Amino acid sequence: MDHRIIDQQLDVLRDKILLLGGATESAVQRAMQSLVERDSDLAKQVLEEDKIIDQMELEIDRLSIEILALQHPAAHDLRFVISVAKITPILERIADHAGSIADAALIINIEPLVKNYVDFPIMAQTATEMLRSALDAFTNEDAQLSREIIERDKEIDKSYKRVFNELLEMMIDNPAATTGAAHLLFVAKHLERIGDYVKDICELNVYLREAAFIKHSRLI
């Protein structure tokens, strides 16, 4: 029978986390947009909406604990609730990093244009795509896709190193651009962290599907 009491609650939980995922994706994407397009109003919006994301996290926490306490989920249902409970704070932290990017945008946008952000948009795009794929892989319980995304994190790490070096050179060559460049360094760091968090989400997707913890292991 597919209409167990717990099914209704699991469906609500699933809806909520997908909403949270969408909101987080949007926050990252718009935060970068506010930087690249120098749109401070957009940045302010992102910061405002972070409060909504925090609320969603609290609701999901409450519901997942309630399901565990009252419904005694087992096997797949259990792994699902645990995955949701662990992915939710990760998404909230990704959103926080998006907020920090928006903060940085507010400052950078006032400074003169530092460079045409060649690698930035690519780094940002990779991160946003990875996040979207990770959320799809969660919905579809796609362990293979999750493993591929974990591999892609290496690309972000490489981009980060390149951007870091370029910005350092820039600060040396053009001391007037130091403030802007320093803030951009932080933005790059935030993007790199977002990549790491997406990797964590993918490890949890694999747990959900295969009941195996691949975190902290060199073999995937």
Next chain:
Amino acid sequence: MDNKISVSNLNFFYGKAQALYDIALDIPEREVVAFIGPSGCGKSTFLRTLNRMNDTIPIARVDGNVIIDGENIYASGTDVVALRRKVGMVFQKSNPFPKSIFENVAYGIRINGIHSSKQDLNDRVEKALRDAALWNEVKDRLNTSAFGLSGGQQQRLCIARALAVQPEVILMDEPASALDPIATQKIEELVVELKRDYTIVIVTHNMHQASRVSDRTAFFMLGKLIEYNKTEKMFQNPDQKMTEDYITGRFG
């Protein structure tokens, strides 16, 4: 750890109707194994083949091997009385004898001639009652009728009675199903304590009880053994879909 009980090719018939199909499993020493499954799946019937209690049913027929400590208990010439001393049983509804608390526990000791003196008998009765976590509640009224005890206490008395004959294996057929939650908890704690010294097999219709107390779980459906695994695997990531459906409540 050696296997205390090893079952293979076990088929069971009530007259012409087959109730168990080709069951095979091994029960290691000093562990708790739980048998779960929907009503009528054969778990109690299977439990009762382990101490030949099904012999009391005239149309019952067993075909296959149940090897305990290296000997097949269905071989002709098996001493069934000695088997039942070694493999004790506690039943779903407690069934104390209409005798005093002391005499209930002493019965098994007396008929098996285990004790060496009156003092020895008293000591053994006390030990059994202590092991069943009942001594403190009854020590001042050993000569009163067993029926004066509450349901949970009567069940612990039945456990003490079984322990008094010094079995090696204890079979429990839904021992807590007639009890309230607190009495149930006491029985469960007792099971976990007892497994230090005894091999325990417990049939339960309550999956959570199985997940709380057992080391391994066997899932039966319609007379067949569907899955037998360590409990932590069974409840987090079972191998068979049917098992998963059962433990997540997907069947009516």
Next chain:
Amino acid sequence: MVNTIMTSLTAICAVFVTFLLLMIIGYIAVRGFSSISFAFLTETPKPVGEGGGIGNSILGSAIMTLLAAVIGMPVGIAAGVYLAEYGRNWYGNTIRFVADTLIGIPSIIIGIFVYTLVVLPMGRQSGLAGGLALAVIMIPIVARTTEEMIKLVPTAMREGALALGAPQWRVAWNIVLPAAASGIATGAMLAIARVTGETAPLLFTALNSRFYNYYLDQPMSSLTVQIFNYATGPFEVEHAMAWAATLILVGTILVINILVRTVTKRRH
């Protein structure tokens, strides 16, 4: 409305039955009471007009009933135990059928049977033959009630004992029998009450006697046969004694039944 009518009807029937019983006992009491005296209870019959009593009849009945119990109870109980514990086969079914049939046979036929087997070879009627006839009546009753009482002992209790390593005979002896004991005793007492009232089988087997007789190989008097004799005699004074003896007999049976009720009630 219909409910009230039905309730009243059934109540009236119940009252009627009780009334009938009380009437019978009352009538017997009224007719018989005046003839009861110590002499009546202890003396032997004397020629008409000289008084006399039923002392030897009371003793005779007691002896023969005792003999019947001594033979009938162990045999009946043992048979009952066998039937309950081991009698689930064709052999047990046959015995059960035979017992049920025996219970239905008119007691006079039992009397004739014992006459042929015991009285004829012995050459005379005797207390022994009388007791035996009563025993033959008792055995199937006791066997069947014992069997039923044993079957009432819950299987759970037996299984508890079996699971401890008790062989079947032991389970029967020290768990089942004690648990069924009061039920079996009730059955036995009711069987005794039944045979106390038997007349026909004693007619050919024990005959009757005018004397106190302590020997089983001689004819022995019994209350029931004596009542028969007095009631069918031509003299009024004999009829009075018949009523008195009946009162004694009915009184005894009543007392046994009341005893059985009290004992069973106390158990619960």
